[in-house]
Amino acid sequence: WEEEEEEANLTIEESWQTLLDDPASLTKRQFHQQEAIWELLHTEATYIKKLRVITDLFLSGLLNLQESGLLTEVEPAKLFSNIQEVVRLHTSLWNQVMVPVLEKAREARAPLDPTHLHGGFSTFGSRFQPYIRYCMEEESCMEHMRTLLKDNELFRTYVTWAETKKQCNRLKLADMLAKPHQRLTKYPLLLKSIAKKTDEPSARDIVSSMVVTVEDFINSVDSQMRQRQEQQKLATISARIDSYEAVEGSSEEVEKILKEYNHFDLMAPMRGTSPEETRQLHLEGALRMKEGKDSRMEVYCFLFTDLLLITKPVKRVEKVKIIRQPLLIHNVVCKELKDPGSFVLVYLNEFKSAVAAYTFQANSATQGRSWIDAICNAQNQLQKLHTQEILRQQDILKRCPEEEEEEE
Structure with a gap:
């Protein structure tokens, strides 16, 4: 019964023009504005119907089969993520925001007012929280679905059967699972279209503020992804x-003490940067390294945002072992040498004194140059990240006294 009631809410007029007694009295600009608002409302209703196909046909169908002991190995959450939360938020948006806009126009026999959408879109960030999880898990859900379609004959039969249903409108399950992310990115375009066609300055400002709110949320989702x-x-x-x-003990006793510290966590946060920043790989590859007067050795290096790892491949497995201390990029001095493709890395301590020097030889002058450039770029990027973090921390400190004053 509840579903029928909600479904009835999605029944809207064929056109916004039927809301008015005399649509011909509108100016061309007003006409285009109404078209733009109607597109937002109409596409929202259509989208909710598509979401319901996922939940009412595919998800419910799967759950029914599982109740009968079939496809019990399929985890619905790994396939559909939190799609039910997404449906709920859109049903709520429709009932609380879109329907009142329509109702006001119906009652007054007046044009749709875009400012009446503001209440719903000003809270976009909190309303659309379920999208963070959905977008984050979208790729893994798609991959899981592809694996099931390839390896599980019964699942393949079930999906094929569901996809032939009329309400799918010839869309595949994969197409439908991609709809939420696509819809999310359409909101700014739909709202910008309304703003562009709204002449009244205060109304246009209100719609523009909605665009900013929506874009901020989408940028936040993209950033998290x-x-x-x-x-x-x-x-x-x-x-x-x-x-x-990287460090060898001189005796068994020393080895035991070292054991506690002879490790390195590449996943640990970078120092002096925002917690939101993640260490990125800039370059990796084989080089020949010479340290001091020792003979050259084959090494495999990884250059990250904030550090350089010198490793050696482990025989018979596709792994490497770290053979020198990880070099913090901001403590590295990189200089090109006369021999084509060769360069030296001088490692400095906190006193800016050299504590190590490694000479590297690449296979070609071009490859050597690419390493030098990459190290330089990583250092510049890291410096920017450090500066951004300092400014962010200063901003937090500035705001703290202001907030305290407000509380008083």
Whole structure:
């Protein structure tokens, strides 16, 4: 019964023009503005119907099969994420924001007023919180679905059956699961279109403020997704590191003491940067290294945002071991040498005194130059991140006294 009632709410007029007694009396600009508002409302109703196909057909169908003991190995959350929360938020947005806009126009037989949307879109960030999880998990859900379609014949049969249903409108499950992210990115475009066609300055400002709120949220989601991807990349690289053998003990007793400290966590946060920043890999590759008067050795180096790792491949496994202390990039001096493709890294301590020097030889002058450039770029980027973090911390400190004063 509840579903029918909600479904009825989605029934809207064929056109905004039927809301008015005399739509022809509108100016061309007003006409275009009404078209833009109607597109937002109409596409929202259509979108909710598509979401319901996911929950009422695909998800419910799966749950029904599982009640009968079929496809119990499929975890709904791994396939559909929090789609039900997404449906709830849109049903709420529709009932609390969109319907009142329509009702006011119906009752007054007047044009749709875009400012009446403000209440709903000014709280976009809190309303649309479920999208953070959905967007974060979208890729893994898609991958899980592809794996199931490939490996599970019964699941494939079930999805194929569901996709033939009329309400799917020839869309595949993958297409539907991509809809939420697509819809999210459409809101700024729809609202900008309304703002562009709104002549009244205060109304236009209100719609423009809604655009800013929505874009801020989308940027935040994108930022979190990028961070997640970077962390996943970093975790993959971290898994390749077999051991930390930068320091050797002189005896068994010393080895026991060293054991506690002979490790390195690549996933640990970077020092002096925002917690939101993730260490990124800038360059990796094989080089020949010479330290002091020792003969050259084959090494494999990883250059990250804030550090350089010197490693050696471990035989018979696709892993590496760290053979020198991790070099913090801001303590590194990099100089090109006369031999083509060679460069030296001088490592400085807190007193700016040299504590180590490593000469590297690349396979070619071009490759050597690419390492030098990459190290220089990483240092510049890290400096920017440090500066940004200092400014961020200063901003926090500035705001603290202001907030205390307000409380008083």
